[in-house]
Amino acid sequence: MIELEGLTKRYGEKVAVDGLTCTVRPGIVTGFLGPNGAGKSTTMRMMLGLDRPSAGDVRIDGQHYDRLRDPLKYIGALLDAKGMHGGRSAFNHLLCLAQSNGIPRSRVHEVLDTVGLTGVAKKKAKGFSLGMGQRLGIAGALLGDPRILMFDEPVNGLDPEGIHWIRNLMKSLAAQGRTVFVSSHLMSEMALTADHLVVIGQGRLLADTSMADFIAQNSRTYVRVRSPQRERLLDVLHGAGITVVAAGDGALEVDDGKAEHIGELAAEHHLVLHELSPQQASLEEAFMQLTAESVEYHAHTDAPPEQPWGAGWTRS
Ligand SMILES: Nc1ncnc2c1ncn2[C@@H]1O[C@H](COP(=O)(O)OP(=O)(O)OP(=O)(O)O)[C@@H](O)[C@H]1O
Numbered sequence: 561m562i563e564l565e566g567l568t569k570r571y572g573e574k575v576a577v578d579g580l581t582c583t584v585r586p587g588i589v590t591g592f593l594g595p596n597g598a599g600k601s602t603t604m605r606m607m608l609g610l611d612r613p614s615a616g617d618v619r620i621d622g623q624h625y626d627r628l629r630d631p632l633k634y635i636g637a638l639l640d641a642k643g644m645h646g647g648r649s650a651f652n653h654l655l656c657l658a659q660s661n662g663i664p665r666s667r668v669h670e671v672l673d674t675v676g677l678t679g680v681a682k683k684k685a686k687g688f689s690l691g692m693g694q695r696l697g698i699a700g701a702l703l704g705d706p707r708i709l710m711f712d713e714p715v716n717g718l719d720p721e722g723i724h725w726i727r728n729l730m731k732s733l734a735a736q737g738r739t740v741f742v743s744s745h746l747m748s749e750m751a752l753t754a755d756h757l758v759v760i761g762q763g764r765l766l767a768d769t770s771m772a773d774f775i776a777q778n779s780r781t782y783v784r785v786r787s788p789q790r791e792r793l794l795d796v797l798h799g800a801g802i803t804v805v806a807a808g809d810g811a812l813e814v815d816d817g818k819a820e821h822i823g824e825l826a827a828e829h830h831l832v833l834h835e836l837s838p839q840q841a842s843l844e845e846a847f848m849q850l851t852a853e854s855v856e857y858h859a860h861t862d863a864p865p866e867q868p869w870g871a872g873w874t875r876s
Pocket of ligand 1: 603
């Protein structure tokens with residue numbers, strides 16, 4: 561479990577993290593979301609004792625990071641896959657980490673095997689592709705068999721097979737009862753991986769809720785209906801006190817409606833339906849809705865959806 565209490569970080573005038581209070585629980589994957597510059601990396605760095613909070617507190621299984629003996633046995637993290645000593649082989653990189661944390665050499669072989677790098681264990685990390693670097697970083701996080709795992713943008717640079725692998729790895733670590741905390745800008749991936757979300761904007765907590773509730777609370781849910789007897793269907797729905805919105809393509813949209821109810825009404829009146837589909841916004845739409853006001857960096861034009869924000873963006 562990771563507990564944040566009023567966690568705050570200031571850099572001069574800039575408040576990067578602003579009074580965050582939340583608990584990251586074991587047994588589930590918790591996604592950590594926020595627009596660029598929201599304070600995710602700073603929060604994660606404070607969790608790992610790499611940055612000192614200006615105010616507030618963060619506890620790892622009840623203890624401060626700097627009080628943990630052999631910290632890799634409590635919390636493993638992938639923060640910056642390129643932040644390792646490139647001149648060492650993958651094996652030696654992990655061996656150094658293991659030796660400084662009282663972890664046996666045999667465990668290095670185990671984690672190399674888990675991440676699929678056994679075949680390149682003797683190669684220098686500086687020759688690794690981004691994806692291999694991510695895998696090596698993940699091996700380092702797993703080395704101490706910790707109860708808490710933290711991943712900052714773990715799917716960066718991974719190919720579809722690698723993304724699939726890390727998704728399953730995170731889910732299985734959570735299923736073993738571990739605490740899994742992961743940040744990503746890839747909403748479709750987060751939607752498939754996380755059970756719970758912590759969302760921040762400009763350093764402040766915007767949401768701490770289950771994935772399903774987050775989407776339900778931050779988006780419109782409606783039922784889409786199409787019928788060749790559109791006008792009669794409209795009369796029937798209006799007659800039942802149901803508010804209907806016309807969609808551009810001739811379909812009807814019923815806000816907060818139950819598909820079953822609409823289907824039964826149509827059947828009672830012998831109306832043919834060509835479509836009766838409950839619609840829910842994607843995580844990306846819900847996220848954009850919630851964070852619209854706290855986005856610090858805007859593109860000059862509409863950016864394509866489903867891409868990490870960043871390149872070519874300017875501060876507003
Ligand atoms: N060492 C530092 N000195 C000054 N300002 C900093 C420092 N580190 C971070 N910041 C500022 O704090 C804010 C939060 O940064 P942070 O990197 O934590 O955000 P983030 O949510 O991880 O962003 P991204 O999604 O772009 O990685 C930003 O405005 C950033 O410019």
